[in-house]
Amino acid sequence: xxxxxxxxxxxxxxxxxxxxxxTDIKKIPEHLxxxxxxxxxxxxxxxxxxxxxxxxxxxxxxxxxxxxxxGWQALEKTVKYIRQNYPDQFIIxxxxxxxxxxxxxxxxxxxxxDLQVDAVTVAPYMGEDSVTPFLGYDNTWVILLALTSNKGSxxxxxxxxxxxxxxxxxxxxxxxxxxxxxxxxxxxxATQGRMFEDIRxxxxxxxxxxxxxxxQGGSLExxxxxxxxxxxxxxxxxxxxxxxxxxxxxxxxxxxQAAKEVQQQMAEQLKAAGIA
Numbered sequence: 001x002x003x004x005x006x007x008x009x010x011x012x013x014x015x016x017x018x019x020x021x022x023t024d025i026k027k028i029p030e031h032l033x034x035x036x037x038x039x040x041x042x043x044x045x046x047x048x049x050x051x052x053x054x055x056x057x058x059x060x061x062x063x064x065x066x067x068x069x070x071g072w073q074a075l076e077k078t079v080k081y082i083r084q085n086y087p088d089q090f091i092i093x094x095x096x097x098x099x100x101x102x103x104x105x106x107x108x109x110x111x112x113x114d115l116q117v118d119a120v121t122v123a124p125y126m127g128e129d130s131v132t133p134f135l136g137y138d139n140t141w142v143i144l145l146a147l148t149s150n151k152g153s154x155x156x157x158x159x160x161x162x163x164x165x166x167x168x169x170x171x172x173x174x175x176x177x178x179x180x181x182x183x184x185x186x187x188x189x190a191t192q193g194r195m196f197e198d199i200r201x202x203x204x205x206x207x208x209x210x211x212x213x214x215x216q217g218g219s220l221e222x223x224x225x226x227x228x229x230x231x232x233x234x235x236x237x238x239x240x241x242x243x244x245x246x247x248x249x250x251x252x253x254x255x256x257q258a259a260k261e262v263q264q265q266m267a268e269q270l271k272a273a274g275i276a
Contacts, residue, residue, distance in 0.1 A: 002139055003181065006207070006235075009090070010270070011276065013053070013263075014263070014266065014271075015266050015267065016235055016270075017053060017236060017259065018054060018056035018058050018092065018238070019050050019057050020057075020059075021060070021078065021239075022240065023039050023042055029042070031249060037074065037077070039064070040077045044081055045251070046243050046252060047078075049252040049253065049256040050256055051089065053256070053263040054089070056091070056235055056237075058092040061093060061095040075115070076115065079091055079117060090118050091118050092117065092118065092209070093117045093119070093120045095111065095120050096121050096122070096123050097120065097122055098124065098125060098126055098131070099126065100126065101130060104129075104131070104134060105136075108133045108137065111134075118141060119140065119143050120140075121144075122143065122144055122145070124144045124145060124171050128178055135179050142179065143185040144175055145171075145186075146188055147186075147195060149190060149192070150189070168199075181207070185209055187210075188227070189210070189211060190222075190223050191212050193219070194226055196222075196223065199227065200229075205231075208233060208234055208235070210236045213262075220236065220265055220269070230275070232270065232275055236266070242259050
């Protein structure tokens with residue numbers, strides 16, 4: 001999916017919601033555990049209930065890898081199901097990979113050739129040759145970690161060099177030499193508030209993947225106020241607040257209601273910004 005297609009989807013659905021498929025086998029409704037494919041069946045129900053309200057899905061690889069072969073099979077089946085039934089969805093593999101070049105090339109192959117996702121999250125700490133292998137596939141995206149929501153983000157990301165440039169700003173500036181805003185996005189945590197203003201000074205036109213709204217305490221209004229562009233420029237993720245909104249047989253209906261509430265808030269923000 002290219003940038004214009006993503007923008008068109010946002011306008012058409014009046015939503016920039018990404019549903020995070022952080023599917024924990026220990027948290028899904030008990031009645032699903034009796035089936036042969038509980039993780040996939042949970043995901044399928046969530047996807048069917050929310051697909052018209054969101055523009056992206058983001059399976060977090062850790063929740064699948066911890067289950068071994070069965071987990072990877074559930075992930076593959078989930079991605080294939082989205083591809084076949086909801087081809088307008090942007091699929092993000094939240095893997096946070098980042099290694100030496102030849103290893104990154106194998107990671108890129110697994111995500112873009114085998115899984116056939118649209119984007120993968122990548123840690124930039126090892127520099128250009130660890131990131132560029134992910135850029136070798138047409139119509140795919142790299143989403144670099146820039147400024148995250150976790151407490152430990154301050155340990156490194158906000159440290160300054162002698163010229164006063166913070167590490168996350170250096171990541172933003174340097175990585176623009178590797179790809180433009182049609183191939184690269186950045187992860188910026190929703191709890192960063194007015195820091196989005198500083199982000200936009202460096203990357204005014206890039207899309208930002210924004211986790212942390214909802215369960216983690218981030219404010220959608222603040223994210224939009226300081227981070228939205230004329231084309232929206234945001235993909236805001238919600239995981240737990242949507243997929244675990246219900247715990248019984250009606251879990252998918254509860255997820256839909258939670259997603260609908262977020263989508264309606266997003267529609268208001270888009271309208272206020274003149275994006276329709």
